[in-house]
Amino acid sequence: MNWIPRFTNWQMGALAASIVVPSLLILYFLKLRRREQVVPSTLLWRKAIQDLQVNAPFQKLRRNLLLLLQMLLLLLLVLALSRPVANYYQGAGKMTAILIDRSASMSARDSQGGRTRLQEAKRRAHELVDSMKRGSTAMVIAFDDSAETVQPFTTDTAAIRRAIDSVEATDRRSSLKMAYQLADAQLMFIPEQNRTNIDPPDIHVYSDGRVKDDDELTVQGKVTFEKIGTENAGNVGIVALNAKRNYERPTEVQVFARLANFGAEPVETFVHLTVDGEKVDLADSKSRGLYLLPERWNDEQRTKWEQENGRGHSPSVDIPMELTTSAVIRVEHTNKDKDVLAADDVAQVVVPPPKTLSVLLVTDGGNYFLEKLVMESLTLKNPASLTPEAYEGKAKGGDFNYDVVIFDRYTPETLPPAGNFVYFKALPKGLKVKAPVSDAGAFELIEDVGVLDWKRDHPILRHLAMQKLYVAEAIKLEGAAEHSEVLLDGLKCPLIVLHREGKSVHLIVAFDLLMSNWPLKVSFPIFMHNALQFLAVGSAMDVRQSLEPGATPRIPRSNALEGIKQATLTGPKGFGSRTLPVPPGGDFALPPLTHVGLYSLDPPIAQHEKMAVNLLDNNESNILPSDHAPGGLGEVREADQGRSRMELWWWVVACAALPLLMIEWWVYTRRVHL
Numbered sequence: 001m002n003w004i005p006r007f008t009n010w011q012m013g014a015l016a017a018s019i020v021v022p023s024l025l026i027l028y029f030l031k032l033r034r035r036e037q038v039v040p041s042t043l044l045w046r047k048a049i050q051d052l053q054v055n056a057p058f059q060k061l062r063r064n065l066l067l068l069l070q071m072l073l074l075l076l077l078v079l080a081l082s083r084p085v086a087n088y089y090q091g092a093g094k095m096t097a098i099l100i101d102r103s104a105s106m107s108a109r110d111s112q113g114g115r116t117r118l119q120e121a122k123r124r125a126h127e128l129v130d131s132m133k134r135g136s137t138a139m140v141i142a143f144d145d146s147a148e149t150v151q152p153f154t155t156d157t158a159a160i161r162r163a164i165d166s167v168e169a170t171d172r173r174s175s176l177k178m179a180y181q182l183a184d185a186q187l188m189f190i191p192e193q194n195r196t197n198i199d200p201p202d203i204h205v206y207s208d209g210r211v212k213d214d215d216e217l218t219v220q221g222k223v224t225f226e227k228i229g230t231e232n233a234g235n236v237g238i239v240a241l242n243a244k245r246n247y248e249r250p251t252e253v254q255v256f257a258r259l260a261n262f263g264a265e266p267v268e269t270f271v272h273l274t275v276d277g278e279k280v281d282l283a284d285s286k287s288r289g290l291y292l293l294p295e296r297w298n299d300e301q302r303t304k305w306e307q308e309n310g311r312g313h314s315p316s317v318d319i320p321m322e323l324t325t326s327a328v329i330r331v332e333h334t335n336k337d338k339d340v341l342a343a344d345d346v347a348q349v350v351v352p353p354p355k356t357l358s359v360l361l362v363t364d365g366g367n368y369f370l371e372k373l374v375m376e377s378l379t380l381k382n383p384a385s386l387t388p389e390a391y392e393g394k395a396k397g398g399d400f401n402y403d404v405v406i407f408d409r410y411t412p413e414t415l416p417p418a419g420n421f422v423y424f425k426a427l428p429k430g431l432k433v434k435a436p437v438s439d440a441g442a443f444e445l446i447e448d449v450g451v452l453d454w455k456r457d458h459p460i461l462r463h464l465a466m467q468k469l470y471v472a473e474a475i476k477l478e479g480a481a482e483h484s485e486v487l488l489d490g491l492k493c494p495l496i497v498l499h500r501e502g503k504s505v506h507l508i509v510a511f512d513l514l515m516s517n518w519p520l521k522v523s524f525p526i527f528m529h530n531a532l533q534f535l536a537v538g539s540a541m542d543v544r545q546s547l548e549p550g551a552t553p554r555i556p557r558s559n560a561l562e563g564i565k566q567a568t569l570t571g572p573k574g575f576g577s578r579t580l581p582v583p584p585g586g587d588f589a590l591p592p593l594t595h596v597g598l599y600s601l602d603p604p605i606a607q608h609e610k611m612a613v614n615l616l617d618n619n620e621s622n623i624l625p626s627d628h629a630p631g632g633l634g635e636v637r638e639a640d641q642g643r644s645r646m647e648l649w650w651w652v653v654a655c656a657a658l659p660l661l662m663i664e665w666w667v668y669t670r671r672v673h674l
Contacts, residue, residue: 012082014082016077016078065667069663069664069667070664073664076656092128092129092131092132092133092136092138092202093136093201093202093222094133094135094136094137094201095136095137095138095153095187095201095202096128096132096136096137096138096139096201096202096203096204097138097139097141097183097186097201097202097203097204097221098125098128098129098138098139098140098141098160098164098204098206099141099143099176099179099180099183099203099204099205099206099207100118100121100122100125100140100141100142100143100164100167100206100207101117101118101121101143101144101174101205101206101207101208101228102118102142102143102144102167102168102169102170103143103144103145103170103171103172103173103174103210103620104144104170104171104172104173104174104341104343104344104549104596104615104617104620104621105117105174105208105210105229105341105620105621105622105623106118106121106169106174106207106208106228107169107171107341107342107343108208108229108233108235108340108341108623109340109341110229110230110233110340110623111228111229111230116169117208117228117229118167118169120228121206121207121226121228122164122165122167122206124206124226124228125140125164125204125206126161126164128204129157129160129161129164132157135155136155137153137154137155138151138153138154138157138160139151139152139153139154139160139183139186140160140163140164140167141179141182141183142167143174143175143176143178143179144170144172144173144174144175144550145172145173145174145175145212145550146172146175146178146550146592147178147179147181147182148182149182149186150163150164150166150167151163152186153186168574169574170549170550170574170594170595171343171549171574171594171595171596171613171615172549172550172592172594173212173548173549173550173617173619173620174207174210174211174212174619174620175211175212175213176205176207176211176213176217176630176631177213177216177217180203180217180218180219183201183203183219183221184219184220187201187220200220200221200222201220201221201222202221202222202224203219203221203222203223203224203634204224204226205223205224205225205226205629205630205634206226206228207225207226207227207228207630208227208228208229208623208625208626209225209227209625209626209627209628209629209630210619210620210622210623210625210626211630212619214630214631215631216631217630217631217633218631218633219633222634223629223633223634223635224634224635224637225628225629225630225633225634225635225636225637226637227625227626227627227636227637227638228625229623229624229625230625231264231624231625232263232264233263233338233340233623234261234262234263234264234265234267234337234338234339234340235261235262235263235339235340235341235344235621235622235623236259236260236261236262236263236267236269236292236333236335236339236345237259237260237262237341237344237345237615237621238257238258238259238331238333238344238345238346238347238614238615238616239258239259239260239344239616239617239618239621240256240257240258240316240616241255241256241257241258241331241347241348241349241546241614241616242255242256242257242349242545243255243256243329243349243351243543243545244543245537245543246320250534250537251322251323251324251459251534251537252320252321252322252323253320253321253322253323253329253351253543254318254319254320255273255317255318255319255320255321255329255331255349256316256317256318256319257271257316257317257319257331257347258315258316259271259290259292259315259316259333260292260295260315260618260621261292261293261294261295262294262295262296262621262622262623262624263294263338264294264296265294266291266292266293266294266305267291267292267335268289268290268291268292268335269289269290269292269333269334269335270289270290270333270334270335271290271317271331271332271333271334272331272332272333272334273319273321273329273330273331274329274330274332275321275323275327275328275329275330276327276328277330280319280321289314290314290315290316290317290333291311291312291313291314292313292314292315293305293313295618295622296624317331322459323351324354324459324530324533324534324537325353325354325533326350326351326352326353326354326609327350327351328348328349328350328351328598328610328612329348329349329350329351330346330347330348331346331347331348332345332346332347333345340623341621341623343596343615343620344596344615344616344617344620344621346596347546347612347614347615347616348546348597348598348612348614349543349544349545349546349612350543350544350546350598350610350611350612351543351544352543352544352607352609354533354536354537356381356536357380357381357403357404357532357535357536358380358381358382358383358384358401358402358403358404359374359380359383359384359402359403359404359405359406359532360383360384360385360386360391360402360404360405360406361374361375361383361384361385361386361406361408362385362386362387362388362391362405362406362407362408362410362412363385363387363388363406363407363408363409363410364387364388364408364409364410365387366514367408367409367424367513367514369513369514369519369524370406370408370424370513370519371385373524373525373528374406374528377525378525378528378529378532380532384402388410388412391405391412392412392413392414395412395414395415395416396414400416402419403419403420403535403536404419404420404421404422404532404535405419405420405421405422406421406422406424407421407422407423407424407426408424408426408513409424409425409426409512410426411423411426411427411428411429412426412428415428415504416504417502417503417504418502418503418504419503419504419505420504420505420507420535421504421505421506421507422507422509422531422535423506423507423508423509424509424511424512424513425443425474425475425509425510425511425512425515427443427475427477427508427510428506431499431501431506432482432483432484432499432501433477433478433484433497433499433506433508434477434478435475435476435477435478435510436476436478443475443476444475444476445473445474445475445476446473446474446475446476446492446493447472447473448471448472448473449470449471449473449474449490449491449492449493449495449511450469450470450471450490450491451466451467451468451469451488451489451490451491451495452489452490452491453489454466454487454488454489454496455485455486455487455488458485458487458498459530459533459534460487460498460507460527460530460531460534461487461488461527461530462530463526464523464526464527464530465523466488466523468517468521469488469495469516469517469518469521469523470516470517471490471495471511471515471516472511472515472516473511473512473515474490474493474495474510474511475493475510475511476492476493476510477493477494477497477508477510483499483500483501484497484498484499484500485497485498485499493510494510495509495510495511496508496509496510497510505535507531507535544607544611544612546612546613546614546616547593547611547612547613547614548613548614548615548616548617549593549594549595549596549613549615550592550593550594551592551593551613552589552590552591552592552593553589553590553593553608553611554587554588554589554590555587555588555589555590555605555607555608556587557585557586557587557588558606560605560606560607561582561588561605564582564603564605565581565582566579566580566581566582567579567580567582567588567601567602567603567605568580568601568602569590569591569599569600569601570599570600570601570602571593571595571597571598571599571613572595572596572597572598572599573595573597574594574595575593575594575595575597575599578591588605593611593613595613596613596614596615597612597613598610598611598612598613599611599612599613
């Protein structure tokens with residue numbers, strides 16, 4: 001049994017001691033007031049003279065047993081007046097299961113001395129082990145959303161302490177059900193004859209109580225919830241992060257993040273956004289500054305604060321950006337003052353590289369520049385070239401699996417129901433983009449067309465100088481239709497139009513390359529690269545969303561795994577780097593990604609080159625410890641607080657003061673009768 005004594009009325013006890021102790025000493029110094037009497041001789045009065053000497057002021061006290069006993073009696077009464085109490089709790093029993101929470105919230109640094117909650121849990125678990133009696137057994141289980149038996153039942157206290165010290169923090173969520181099941185299962189290994197006629201085991205749960213399966217818990221044993229954490233600690237966390245591409249503009253990525261304040265006071269913070277380590281300027285973003293009210297406040301408190309401060313609650317940001325390549329987008333809030341949990345300060349999302357396109361060039365030959373560029377210079381994956389006749393037969397037969405089809409001076413009769421198409425001096429029938437046609441079916445052409453203007457901020461024409469482009473003749477496009485965008489506008493008609501219709505994207509170049517000076521300019525190959533990159537992004541709209549801590553990704557068997565015998569998985573601090581064997585057959589399963597951050601594989605494996613793991617969990621970011629035992633099982637004990645309180649003053653009076661008073665009375669009466 002562990003005792004934590006303290007005094008609840010020590011001020012009154014100190015005041016009483018300062019009065020009664022000096023008073024007792026003064027009584028022994030006082031002179032006796034005697035009546036003067038004339039006597040013929042002092043021979044028979046020597047004893048009286050000695051008494052007079054004793055009453056002389058400032059004379060050294062003689063050893064006096066009564067004074068000592070009375071002084072002790074007064075001190076004991078003063079001690080009783082101070083109302084000593086002892087908060088006590090029962091130590092480890094004959095069988096004890098120690099369950100230690102290692103989830104994300106246990107990394108909060110709000111314990112005394114800046115320790116984490118996990119470190120505080122270990123300290124208190126060591127105190128419990130110190131109270132184990134000879135022959136007692138204990139076991140150690142570490143849990144988050146999984147559970148692990150670190151040390152089975154043993155009487156070896158040194159092994160139990162080592163097991164407690166070996167528990168390491170993770171960023172996973174917290175679940176207690178599996179830990180209770182492990183504790184129950186361990187009891188089944190004890191022989192039946194040793195489990196009969198004994199008390200149920202003691203189960204000490206060291207946690208802040210932020211478990212997600214609170215209503216699913218059952219366990220056989222006497223549970224004590226060792227509450228870890230303080231109620232006034234602050235924490236601002238990112239609880240949601242999403243990124244998606246704009247279907248109208250595939251190169252535009254919309255980043256959405258939501259933050260929450262789990263502290264006790266309102267907090268102002270700002271959001272930093274980086275792309276591959278480079279900071280994105282959010283100066284024009286109205287939502288970069290956030291005012292976060294405590295999540296624990298009710299509607300009345302929020303309304304009152306908003307009225308008094310003249311500002312509203314703004315917990316989210318929505319940021320658009322242009323992104324045509326692969327990248328890692330990182331969102332971080334800046335106000336770390338009194339923020340005790342770091343795992344939710346940052347969140348990341350991986351934007352995968354554009355899809356590798358299969359490109360088909362439909363031409364009857366004669367365009368050296370375009371054929372050379374598509375078939376060789378752009379380093380495309382298996383580009384193909386077909387004549388118009390071969391294309392029509394392939395398209396009508398349904399055997400068509402190209403991502404982009406480039407038509408060079410050929411108007412197709414058949415188009416797949418979905419896809420990406422580029423036209424040079426061609427325009428298919430049925431589109432909402434129109435051009436006048438002669439009676440013979442030929443397009444009406446406009447001669448000597450110069451450049452009027454172009455969209456310099458569009459991903460296809462970005463950083464291109466188009467002012468010196470000259471076109472001898474071009475199809476007379478009749479402006480932009482619905483869902484169309486004029487990228488390059490000529491003096492007499494549009495020259496390049498981007499049009500979306502149904503499930504297809506059409507990039508229309510209204511002129512023949514050979515009837516212009518464009519193939520001889522640097523801007524032409526850059527234009528083709530940008531255009532295919534743009535269409536590649538449009539064909540792979542998904543942004544790779546983040547994983548939750550503890551996820552175990554499985555990489556399906558594919559050509560990407562062929563020839564790879566092992567791969568190195570590198571993660572954030574706390575995970576490190578691990579070399580993993582790649583099985584010769586079947587899927588490649590990665591180990592649990594236990595910490596938030598960015599993970600990468602070497603050699604890179606398609607779709608798994610980089611993986612972002614984020615906490616994004618309201619329950620774990622809410623560091624307010626639970627005020628009740630998880631599942632309502634057991635009783636709660638906070639740090640340095642016992643289950644019961646014992647008043648000790650009457651023990652002082654009954655066991656010390658009264659016996660001492662009887663001794664003092666006996667000594668006094670013996671002196672009187674001597």
